[in-house]
Amino acid sequence: MTTATAPVVRVGRLRHSWLPAWATQYLLWAGGLVLIVGPIIPVVWASLWSTPLYEAGGAPTLTNYQDLLSDPAWWEAVRNSLEFAVLTTIGSVVLGSAMAVLLTRTDLPGRRFFRGALLVPVIIPGLPLLLGWTAMYSPAGYVTRWIEEHTPLPVFWDIYSVPGMSLVSIGIAAPVVYLFARGALASQDSSLEMAARSAGATPLRTLRTVTLPLIRPALLNSSMIVFALSLEVLGLPLILGTSNDIQFVSTYLYDNWLNVVPSRQGLVSAGAVVLLATVTVLLLVRNRLTGDVARFHTVGGKSTSAATVKLGSARWPLFAATGAYFTAVIVIPLGGLLLTAFTTTLTPFIDPWSVLSTTHFETVVDDPVFSRSITNSLTIAIVGGALATLAIAALAIVAHRSAFRHRTSLQYVMVYPRAMPGLVTGMAFFWSFVILDPTGKLRASLWAIGIAFAVRSLALGYSAFYPQLAALGEDLDRAARTSGADWWTSVKTVLFKLLRPAMAVSFVLMFVAMLSDYDPAVFLVTPGTEVMGLTMLKLWVAGSAGPVAALGVIQVAITLLVLGLGRLLFGVRPGA
Amino acid sequence: MKTHKGIWAALFAATAMLALPACGVGAESGSDSATTTTKAGATTEPAKPIDLDAAIAASKEEGKLIVYGNPSADQWEPVLAAFHEAYPWIEVETFDLGGAEAFQRFLTEEGTGTNTADVIVNTDGAGWLDLISRGKVVDYVDPELADLPDFAVAAPGVFAMSVDPLIAIFNTKAVPEDEQPETLADLAAMSEDLDGKIGTVDVENGQVGLGTYGYTEERDDAWDVLDEIGPHTKVEDGSGALLSKLQSGEYVGAFMASGSIRALIDTTDTGKVLNYRYLTDATVLPTRGVGITTAAKSPNAARVFVNFLLSKDGQTAGCAGGFTPYRDDVECDQDLAAIEDIVGDGNALVVGYPEDLVTGLPEMRERWDEAFGR
Numbered sequence: 001m002t003t004a005t006a007p008v009v010r011v012g013r014l015r016h017s018w019l020p021a022w023a024t025q026y027l028l029w030a031g032g033l034v035l036i037v038g039p040i041i042p043v044v045w046a047s048l049w050s051t052p053l054y055e056a057g058g059a060p061t062l063t064n065y066q067d068l069l070s071d072p073a074w075w076e077a078v079r080n081s082l083e084f085a086v087l088t089t090i091g092s093v094v095l096g097s098a099m100a101v102l103l104t105r106t107d108l109p110g111r112r113f114f115r116g117a118l119l120v121p122v123i124i125p126g127l128p129l130l131l132g133w134t135a136m137y138s139p140a141g142y143v144t145r146w147i148e149e150h151t152p153l154p155v156f157w158d159i160y161s162v163p164g165m166s167l168v169s170i171g172i173a174a175p176v177v178y179l180f181a182r183g184a185l186a187s188q189d190s191s192l193e194m195a196a197r198s199a200g201a202t203p204l205r206t207l208r209t210v211t212l213p214l215i216r217p218a219l220l221n222s223s224m225i226v227f228a229l230s231l232e233v234l235g236l237p238l239i240l241g242t243s244n245d246i247q248f249v250s251t252y253l254y255d256n257w258l259n260v261v262p263s264r265q266g267l268v269s270a271g272a273v274v275l276l277a278t279v280t281v282l283l284l285v286r287n288r289l290t291g292d293v294a295r296f297h298t299v300g301g302k303s304t305s306a307a308t309v310k311l312g313s314a315r316w317p318l319f320a321a322t323g324a325y326f327t328a329v330i331v332i333p334l335g336g337l338l339l340t341a342f343t344t345t346l347t348p349f350i351d352p353w354s355v356l357s358t359t360h361f362e363t364v365v366d367d368p369v370f371s372r373s374i375t376n377s378l379t380i381a382i383v384g385g386a387l388a389t390l391a392i393a394a395l396a397i398v399a400h401r402s403a404f405r406h407r408t409s410l411q412y413v414m415v416y417p418r419a420m421p422g423l424v425t426g427m428a429f430f431w432s433f434v435i436l437d438p439t440g441k442l443r444a445s446l447w448a449i450g451i452a453f454a455v456r457s458l459a460l461g462y463s464a465f466y467p468q469l470a471a472l473g474e475d476l477d478r479a480a481r482t483s484g485a486d487w488w489t490s491v492k493t494v495l496f497k498l499l500r501p502a503m504a505v506s507f508v509l510m511f512v513a514m515l516s517d518y519d520p521a522v523f524l525v526t527p528g529t530e531v532m533g534l535t536m537l538k539l540w541v542a543g544s545a546g547p548v549a550a551l552g553v554i555q556v557a558i559t560l561l562v563l564g565l566g567r568l569l570f571g572v573r574p575g576a
Numbered sequence: 577m578k579t580h581k582g583i584w585a586a587l588f589a590a591t592a593m594l595a596l597p598a599c600g601v602g603a604e605s606g607s608d609s610a611t612t613t614t615k616a617g618a619t620t621e622p623a624k625p626i627d628l629d630a631a632i633a634a635s636k637e638e639g640k641l642i643v644y645g646n647p648s649a650d651q652w653e654p655v656l657a658a659f660h661e662a663y664p665w666i667e668v669e670t671f672d673l674g675g676a677e678a679f680q681r682f683l684t685e686e687g688t689g690t691n692t693a694d695v696i697v698n699t700d701g702a703g704w705l706d707l708i709s710r711g712k713v714v715d716y717v718d719p720e721l722a723d724l725p726d727f728a729v730a731a732p733g734v735f736a737m738s739v740d741p742l743i744a745i746f747n748t749k750a751v752p753e754d755e756q757p758e759t760l761a762d763l764a765a766m767s768e769d770l771d772g773k774i775g776t777v778d779v780e781n782g783q784v785g786l787g788t789y790g791y792t793e794e795r796d797d798a799w800d801v802l803d804e805i806g807p808h809t810k811v812e813d814g815s816g817a818l819l820s821k822l823q824s825g826e827y828v829g830a831f832m833a834s835g836s837i838r839a840l841i842d843t844t845d846t847g848k849v850l851n852y853r854y855l856t857d858a859t860v861l862p863t864r865g866v867g868i869t870t871a872a873k874s875p876n877a878a879r880v881f882v883n884f885l886l887s888k889d890g891q892t893a894g895c896a897g898g899f900t901p902y903r904d905d906v907e908c909d910q911d912l913a914a915i916e917d918i919v920g921d922g923n924a925l926v927v928g929y930p931e932d933l934v935t936g937l938p939e940m941r942e943r944w945d946e947a948f949g950r
Contacts, residue, residue, distance in 0.1 A: 543840055
C-alpha cells in the first residue's frame with residue numbers, strides 16, 4: 001500500500017550534511033565493526049589458543065578444532081540440530097508466508113483479528129511460552145490427557161522429540177516469517193498482478209507466478225534467519241530435550257562450557273567459530289539465490305494500492321483451518337501460561353479453579369531484585385531497541401544502498417553475533433569492554449548489557465529490514481540526488497521515511513528480543529543491573545514455574561502497552 | 577561430554593596434595609595440612625587460627641565486600657541481617673551467581689585485573705578444586721574450626737557453610753505416602769513397574785554430581801542400585817523441569833533432587849500433591865563451600881564474614897534462610913542432626929571435596945551415563 005509520493009524534497013530548504021558521504025559511511029562502518037566484530041575477536045582467538053583467555057601463557061594451536069571435530073558427541077549434536085533447523089525452517093516459512101498471503105492479500109473472514117493475534121507468540125518470552133506448551137501438550141498435559149480420555153484420536157506429537165521440538169519452534173518462528181513476508185507483500189505494486197490478470201491468469205495463478213516470486217528475498221531471508229536461530233536456540237532443547245538425551249549444538253557447547261571442570265573454553269570457541277562459518281555460508285547462499293536485487297523492486301515512483309484476491313468458496317474452509325491453527329498454536333499455549341501464572345500450583349490432580357491466586361505476581365513485585373529486573377529490562381529494550389533500530393537502518397542502507405567499498409562486509413557482521421552461543425557472546429563482550437574501557441564504568445552500567453543484547457539481536461532487526469529495503473526502487477533515492485541532495489540527505493529524506501514500517505517491525509522484534517534475552521548477561525550482570533531473562537532463569541533453576549510464568553505475563557502486558565503507545569504516539573502499526 | 581581424561585589427569589597431577597579422609601567422604605581435618613596466610617603475609621608454620629580481633633579492626637578500613645554465591649537473595653536475607661547487626665560497618669553485596677559460571681567469571685575478572693569477588697559460595701566441588709589448583713583460594717584457619725566437625729574444612733581454604741541434602745520427592749496422588757519406598761534400593765526394585773515415571777537430575781549438575789559421587793563411594797551396593805533404576809529413569813537438567821513433571825504426574829517420584837525444593841513443598845500449595853523424604857541409604861549432603869579469593873580487595877572483612885557464617889549466630893541465621901546447619905549448638909528443624917534422626921546414625925553422608933574427586937568425578941559420570949543409558 002505504499003504510495004511513494006511522501007518524500008517531497010523541498011529544494012529551497014535542502015541542506016547538505018556536513019560530512020561527505022564516504023566519511024559518513026566509514027564512520028558507520030567503523031562503529032559497526034568495533035561493536036560487532038570487536039567481541040568476535042576474543043572468540044576466534046580463544047579457539048586458536050591452547051589455554052583459556054584468563055590464563056597466562058599458552059600457544060597457538062589447532063587442537064581445539066581437532067578435539068571438536070573428532071568428538072562423536074559433536075556430530076550427534078550437529079545431526080540433531082540440522083534436523084531441527086531444517087524442519088523448523090520449512091515449517092515456519094511455509095506457514096508464515098501462507099499466513100502473510102492469506103491475511104494481507106485475500107478476503108479471509110476475520111483477517112484483521114488474525115493479524116493481531118499472530119503477534120502473540122512473538123511477544124511471549126521463550127521460557128514462559130515453553131511452560132505454556134508443556135502444561136498443555138506434554139504427555140501429562142491438559143490437551144494430551146483430554147484427547148486420550150475423551151476422543152479416539154491418536155496423540156501424534158511428542159514434544160520431547162526432535163520433530164516435536166520443531167513443532168513448538170515453528171509456532172514461534174512462523175509469525176516472524178509472517179512479519180518479514182507481510183512487509184514485502186504490503187509494499188507490492190498491484191499493477192504487476194493486474195498485468196498478469198489482464199493477460200488471463202486466474203487469481204491463484206497470479207499469486208503463484210507473480211506475488212510469491214516477488215517476495216523471494218523476504219522468504220530466502222527469513223529461511224536464513226530462522227535456520228540460524230534454530231542452530232543457536234538453547235532453552236528449548238535444554239528444557240524439552242534433556243529427558244530423552246537429545247543434544248543440540250547449543251546444548252553441547254553449553255555443557256562443555258559449564259559442566260566440565262575446567263571449562264573447555266577453546267573447544268566451545270571453536271564450536272562458535274564453526275557456527276559463524278555456517279552463517280557465512282547461509283548468507284552467501286541467500287545472496288546467490290536472491291540474485292539481482294533490482295528484480296524485486298516493487299515500490300517505484302508511482303503506485304496503486306494492492307488488490308484483494310477473492311477466495312470464493314474456499315473462504316470458509318480456509319477460515320476454519322486458520323482458526324484451528326490459531327487455537328492450537330496460540331490460544332492453547334497462552335492458556336497454559338495464564339494457568340501456570342494464576343494458580344498456586346498447576347497439576348491435573350487439583351482443580352485449577354480452586355487454587356486461583358495472584359501469589360506469584362506478588363512474589364515477583366514484592367521482591368526488589370525481581371521488580372528491579374523488570375525496570376532494567378524495560379529500559380534496555382526501549383532505549384536500546386530504538387537506538388539499535390536506527391543503527392540497523394543506517395548500516396543496512398550502507399550495506400545495500402551505497403557505493404561504499406566495504407559495504408558487503410556489513411551484511412555479514414550484522415548476522416554474526418546471533419550465530420554465537422549467548423554465553424560465549426557474554427564472555428566476548430566482557431573482554432572487549434575491558435579493553436575499550438579499562439575504568440570498568442561501562443561494565444558496571446546497564447549500557448554494557450544493553451549493547452550486548454542489542455548487538456546479539458541485530459540479526460533479527462536487520463532481517464526484518466532487508467526485504468523491504470530490497471523492494472524499494474533506487475530511482476526514488478536517485479530522484480532526490482537529482483534534485484541536489486547528497487547521499488546522506490537522500491537517505492534521510494527518502495529512504496528513512498519510506499522505510500518507517502520496516503523500522504517499526506524491526507523495533508518490535510528488537511524490543512521483544514532484548515526484553516527476554518539472558519545468556520549474554522551471565523557474564524555482564526552486576527548487582528543492580530539484573531534483567532528479566534536472567535531472573536526467570538534463576539527462578540526456573542530453583543524450581544519455581546509459577547513466578548516465571550507471572551513474569552512472562554507481566555512482560556506480555558508491558559509489550560502490549562509499549563506497542564499500543566507506539567501506535568498512539570508515532571502511528572507505528574506493526575500488527576496491522 | 578563423556579570423557580575429558582587428558583585434562584583431568586593433568587589437573588590431578590598439578591594438584592597432587594594430601595587427602596585426609598575423615599568423617600564423611602573425603603572431608604579434611606581443619607588443623608592439619610593447612611598453612612596460614614594473613615594480611616601480614618604468608619607463613620609456613622603449621623596451622624594457627626587467625627587473629628579475629630585484628631581482622632575485625634582492619635575490616636573497618638576496608639570497602640564493600642563482594643560475594644558471588646549460589647544462594648538466592650531471599651535465602652541470604654536472614655543471614656545478612658544477622659551479620660549486619662554484628663558488624664554494621666561491613667557492607668555486603670551478595671550476587672546470585674552459582675555453579676561453574678561463578679568460577680569462570682571470577683577467573684576472567686581476576687585475569688583482567690578488574691573488580692571481582694572477595695568471597696565465593698559454591699557447591700561445585702570440582703570447580704573449587706580447580707580454583708585451589710590455580711592458587712586462587714586463600715588457605716587459612718578460622719578460629720571457629722576448633723568447635724566444628726572435621727568436615728567443616730571441605731578443601732584447603734574452603735569451609736562448609738552448610739551441608740544441604742539431596743532428597744527424594746514423590747507425587748502423593750500417584751504414590752501415597754504409605755506406599756513410598758524408604759530407600760533408593762527399594763525405589764530401584766519398584767522401578768520396572770514405574771518405567772519412565774521416575775525422574776532425577778543429571779550428574780553434570782555440580783551439586784548432584786558431588787552427592788552421587790559421595791553415594792557411590794560410601795555405599796557398596798550403589799552401582800547395583802543405579803544399574804537397576806537407571807534404565808527406567810528419565811534425566812532432567814535441573815529442578816525446574818523435574819518439579820514441573822512431578823506436579824503434572826508425568827513423574828511419580830524423583831531422587832537426588834535438590835533440598836532447596838523442600839521450602840516449596842513445605843510452604844506452598846505444591847505440598848498438596850508432592851511430598852519429600854530422606855531415603856535412608858541415599859541421603860547425601862554435598863558441602864556448600866565458602867572460600868576467600870586471593871583477589872579479595874577486602875580480605876579482612878572477608879575473614880570476618882566467613883567466621884560469622886561458621887559461628888553459632890551465623891548458622892542459626894542460616895537455618896532461617898533454609899540452609900542446613902551442622903553445628904551441635906544450633907537448634908534447627910532441618911539441620912544435620914534432624915536429618916540424622918530420620919535416616920539413622922551415620923546415614924547422613926556429608927560429602928566434601930576430596931582430592932580423589934578430580935579423577936573420581938569424571939569416572940563416576942561416565943559410569944553413571946552407562947547405567948542411565950545416556
